[in-house]
Amino acid sequence: SQTIHQWPATLVQPVGSPLSLECTVEGTSNPNLYWYRQAAGRGLQLLFYSVGIGQISSEVPQNLSASRPQDRQFILSSKKLLLSDSGFYLCAWSLGLAGVGTDTQYFGPGTRLTVL
Amino acid sequence: AQSVTQPDIHITVSEGASLELRCNYSYGATPYLFWYVQSPGQGLQLLLKYFSGDTLVQGIKGFEAEFKRSQSSFNLRKPSVHWSDAAEYFCAVGPNANAGKSTFGDGTTLTVKP
Numbered sequence: 567s568q569t570i571h572q573w574p575a576t577l578v579q580p581v582g583s584p585l586s587l588e589c590t591v592e593g594t595s596n597p598n599l600y601w602y603r604q605a606a607g608r609g610l611q612l613l614f615y616s617v618g619i620g621q622i623s624s625e626v627p628q629n630l631s632a633s634r635p636q637d638r639q640f641i642l643s644s645k646k647l648l649l650s651d652s653g654f655y656l657c658a659w660s661l662g663l664a665g666v667g668t669d670t671q672y673f674g675p676g677t678r679l680t681v682l
Numbered sequence: 683a684q685s686v687t688q689p690d691i692h693i694t695v696s697e698g699a700s701l702e703l704r705c706n707y708s709y710g711a712t713p714y715l716f717w718y719v720q721s722p723g724q725g726l727q728l729l730l731k732y733f734s735g736d737t738l739v740q741g742i743k744g745f746e747a748e749f750k751r752s753q754s755s756f757n758l759r760k761p762s763v764h765w766s767d768a769a770e771y772f773c774a775v776g777p778n779a780n781a782g783k784s785t786f787g788d789g790t791t792l793t794v795k796p
Binding site for chain 2: 598600602608609610612615654656658669670671672673674675676678
């Protein structure tokens with residue numbers, strides 16, 4: 567069966583510090599991968615998605631970047647965190663078969679980031 | 683462009699009462715529709731999905747949803763709510779044909795009174 571891991575679960579970082587959040591998927595190959603941010607009391611905002619290694623699409627201009635160094639690894643990064651980067655970050659995967667009707671997304675447990 | 687509206691930010695129901703959470707969507711073709719649930723501090727879990735066929739979809743935990751094309755709606759229902767159903771619920775529409783990404787609504791928070 568497939569599983570998705572995110573770490574760390576919680577993180578407190580000072581403004582201006584770097585960030586690296588990691589997401590890995592097990593039990594599937596060539597998944598589509600996604601990073602979402604959920605601000606307090608708000609819905610989900612899609613930040614990045616990837617359909618393959620090294621292929622990253624950015625949905626909104628921001629202080630963050632994403633990379634996919636391996637097929638089932640998705641990393642969210644920042645060189646200098648802002649206060650507004652605080653939130654709950656969710657990684658998700660779906661089968662990489664767009665148009666076949668299999669695009670249910672499966673979410674990781676999330677990372678709670680607090681920038682002080 | 684696709685979009686999702688969940689008109690109710692917060693709903694409170696008594697345990698044992700029926701529940702309906704509203705979802706309206708905008709999409710240029712036959713949509714794929716999803717409902718997810720998020721418990722506090724957790725990731726999202728899929729409740730049910732609609733791709734085609736029968737417009738009444740059964741999901742986990744006793745939930746169902748009905749796709750109504752004429753109303754561009756996909757409302758979530760449960761006949762009798764349990765205290766453990768208290769959570770945030772997200773409706774989503776998609777996918778984009780190129781990448782499979784869905785658009786999520788802003789969510790509805792459900793509070794269950796004893």
